[in-house]
Amino acid sequence: VDAKLSIKTRYPFGNAVSMSMAWDNPAVESIATTVCIRMPSWMAAPLAVTINGKTAATAGKPGTFLALNRTWLLNDTIAFELPEVLTLSQYTGEDQIPGYEGRRYALKMGPIVLAAVGALDGGSSSITLPLPPSNISSWLVPVPGQPLHFTAKGTGVVFKPMWTIGNAAFTTYP
Numbered sequence: 001v002d003a004k005l006s007i008k009t010r011y012p013f014g015n016a017v018s019m020s021m022a023w024d025n026p027a028v029e030s031i032a033t034t035v036c037i038r039m040p041s042w043m044a045a046p047l048a049v050t051i052n053g054k055t056a057a058t059a060g061k062p063g064t065f066l067a068l069n070r071t072w073l074l075n076d077t078i079a080f081e082l083p084e085v086l087t088l089s090q091y092t093g094e095d096q097i098p099g100y101e102g103r104r105y106a107l108k109m110g111p112i113v114l115a116a117v118g119a120l121d122g123g124s125s126s127i128t129l130p131l132p133p134s135n136i137s138s139w140l141v142p143v144p145g146q147p148l149h150f151t152a153k154g155t156g157v158v159f160k161p162m163w164t165i166g167n168a169a170f171t172t173y174p
Contacts, residue, residue, distance in 0.1 A: 001025055003031055004024075005022075007019045011082060012110065015082045017082060018079040020076070021035075021074065021078075030071045031072050033072065034068065035068045036065040036068075037065065037068065037078070038065055039064050040062065046061050047080055051068065052076055053077075083110075084110070086108070086109055089106045091105065105173065114159040114161060114172075115165050115170040115172055117157065117158050117159075117160060118157035118158055139154075140153075143158065
């Protein structure tokens with residue numbers, strides 16, 4: 001029997017993910033198989049997963065596969081919510097900008113690198129972010145009505161997905 005797992009999600013514009021099990025042969029009532037779901041490495045904690053609305057696992061450890069081994073019925077549904085995880089990745093490249101050594105970070109929302117667009121300091125392709133990097137939410141503000149867009153307090157810079165910047169000047173490691 002050829003099983004089909006259909007996936008519904010709006011990610012990255014929505015965090016809900018659902019997957020439904022199906023097959024074409026109406027004579028088949030169930031199938032025994034293992035469904036492996038990749039747990040994104042960028043998550044900060046294990047991911048809760050449900051099957052048909054009931055907790056299936058809370059051991060979806062980041063950077064691994066969660067194996068769901070069971071007998072599946074037609075239209076069984078696996079569901080989970082991907083978390084919104086903002087992280088900073090420190091720049092370690094060789095072309096450091098004098099005066100900014102150790103202070104350049106790329107901002108990521110989950111796996112998406114956000115471009116910094118706006119007034120950069122003195123044309124140096126860099127800005128001084130209102131760090132501390134350990135408390136991003138203290139200086140990063142979501143832009144209302146614009147998913148995945150953020151402003152950095154006091155900088156005039158907007159962070160947004162690279163596919164939305166058009167011809168604007170940007171940097172990923174301000």
